[in-house]
Amino acid sequence: MNFDIITGPTAKRVIDDDRSAIVKIVEAAYLAHSSGQAVNPRSYFLRFPEKPDARIIALPAFLSERETAGIKWISSFPANVEKNLARASSVLILNDYITGYPFACIESSYISAARTAASAILAAEHVLGSKAAERVLFVGGGVIARTIADFLDDQRWAIATCEVLDLNEGYAQKLAAHIRRGGGTATVATDWAAAVGRADLVVLATTAARPWLTDPGWLRPGQCILNISLRDLAPEVILAAYNIVDDVDHCLTANTSPHLAEQAAGHRGFIDGTVADLILGRVKVGAAKPLIFSPFGLGVLDLAVGAHVHQVASRQGSVIPVPDFFGQTTRWSDS
16 A cells, blocks of 8 residues: 655645646536535534634545545634744645545645635636736735736736735735736735725635625626635625625535625525536626625545646655555455
């Protein structure tokens, strides 16, 4: 039995070498999930009484096409940012479908960020009908926002200018500088309401624990809002927009903005469909209202990207094999 370790730098290199492949893998995983070719149980949240804003989440999944199961174990400790530490850290375990044995452990914080970015721009492309936006606004200047910016650039999106907002102006300046280094145009915005209102594509990637964007009047018809952090939008804003999610049952839980909207409205009728519905053309949205994409984050996406990373890294000889990882693999010896 083989067991491999893949480090974070190796996973990042494999992903960055071919981001287009990651977008295609994420799209295929969404379609597999939609057609019943995947198993994606609800995520489990481990919370801490004395750290109410912190959590560690378990995301199990199975993807029949790859004959692979697995689980992502990802922590979110927002206080880390005060120490210039990344908010999230993650490992991904891959299991063989035939024997059930785990065969790889991958440092997966970048896998998580990359699958989030790929799903976000995939949804935006289908909402806007093209890879183009006159003005993109990033709210939150952290790792997720930076990764989405990189994927937008890699996917050859035509963007005239970007603006960045963050409660910490230093983080906003760093993200704007990162975008400029990649050849884009980016500035730090100062007026929150005006910046949100004038953007064609708004990326919400904050650590907010409760809604702060409470006025539906801040948004305008035809805008695409990528509700990545899930808790920035008040129920009134959700209910005044078209709404696309990655999975209805998964997203309407854990007091996300759509979940709060369901509690306020008493129904789920405000959900127009899933991202798979968009891809397959089963759902059409107009431009009469803003459109909000709220991805709760499916473990099957991490699994698909992680299996790809393991396959490529193995082919390149970049895995770290652990001989004799398993103490015993036979029930009885011949002796």
